[in-house]
Amino acid sequence: MGPLDDITFGGGGLDRVAEIRPDSQAVAELLAREDARVLPLWRGRLLIAQGRLAALPAGHAAFDGADEPPVLLGREASGAGLFARPVSDWAGAPERPDPAEAVADPRIAAGRFVELRGAMAGLGSRDSELAAMARAVLNWHAAHRFCARCGAPSRMAEAGWRRDCAACGTPHFPRTDPVVIMLVTHGDAVLLGRAPAWPETMHSVLAGFVEPGETVEAAVRREVAEEVGVAVGPVRYVASQPWPFPASLMLGCRAEALGRARPVLRPDPAEIAAAHWVPRQEMARIFAGENARIAAPIMGSIARHLLWNWLAGRLD
Template identity: 70%
Template structure:
């Protein structure tokens, strides 16, 4: 099976420099190099110039005093061997209290780029920029939400160049979490099943998805979630591809699930999970991707949902 369309956040083999994370001398030397860079994040938004991720010198005044960079996370090294960090910026005077996901904003002390929400830029990022953005957002979100030890409640400290938090009180070590999520293209013959979550706009439909539960295989999670969400029993389940999804920190495991039997069952949506569910023919899906369907619009460019649907439409998953 050949899958030609890339998935955003799929990565391009970026050097994450894991061997340096416990080497304080090597880290200090890397940070002191003139080419050391840092990606600024603000409220989870990335600094973008069009579809290009913008980095600044690690010593840029916007990051504040040197102590502020102690909270920076080492992402890795660029092809020239220069270090790249990620650092969260605080609000600045005049920053709005609230913003919609489609708004972006310039920083008064940064000459190039605007802070923008990643979801709206998925399809335009290069593989390298997408991998860096996914790492930066997921790691900084995790640090912001896990400043206290889960074992004893004491304040924890960043360690291992930002890839761990240590508790000085009880000695506990905590690592960034990634939540496995199954996302499945459910088909029966020449039709696929699409659903809409209750909070989504009327025209926003996608393939089904759900979290893997403790003690459960990914394949079992596919069958359980489809049965729970729409009352449909699937038989064969095959893995297709995966996608890191830093909203906030999931790993989407993409599957193709086929309905058992020759009959196409009527979906029975669980209203707490699914507001509406429809079988969509391959011909209608072609019209959806062409923008010719008034009731359903395709998923975001760069998302694994779109990847699964597009490749099924092209006959690459059959």
């Protein structure tokens, strides 16, 4: 087991049953089973009850009026199917997207629709994998109702893992955007930055989207040079994390800044509001909550895992 194997959204061993997605009859039989469960997505929020991801029966009133079938996520060891589907504003839903407001349904014990970013650190590996899948693929469906080639309406196919254009026949598949996120060091110091829209104390390692025709290593070097004006040497892949905000795959890397002297940081103000070289000892104080100016990245994020494992000497 590696140092990042327990990362949030890192995978819970779910049987995704990809082999039955094209078989509409098999999918319908799975959905018709009495033990089938459907994860509801309401206004971008997932249902959490007693610290766990909660699901509803396939025939629950929350799904009345849904204009597309549920998406097949996978299958439990018992054989029960797991699906995801957007919900309408049924009578049991809160009137506002308030995470403190409970769902008025006696079958859901203290259930609340919660923004996933705030709840992700408390979810187990299985629940976090399901949550990432459900949020990413349902958001994709909501944003891709029409064919990108001809503009005609498209329809769901393969249990939600494809959309087909009824006019020109073009198939469309869920999109995942690759993002490099890199722990850059120079000697015993690590590079932290803050985006302009973030709170004053919020800092993280640098990150950026991979461009078409670009390798992961080239993307790391380009992003670091663009954002803070620093050249880095060899790039090493460490681990990845699905990031369903809305649908990215974070590719965690490690790189060392070039030069004997610590490079001067020249932040691009459009991307980086502040950047710092932080010594290892000071990083330990940040994780301990003893630095009033800089806070560690949020729990469950790959940025936090990269920094914590570097601090512990597991990435050297």
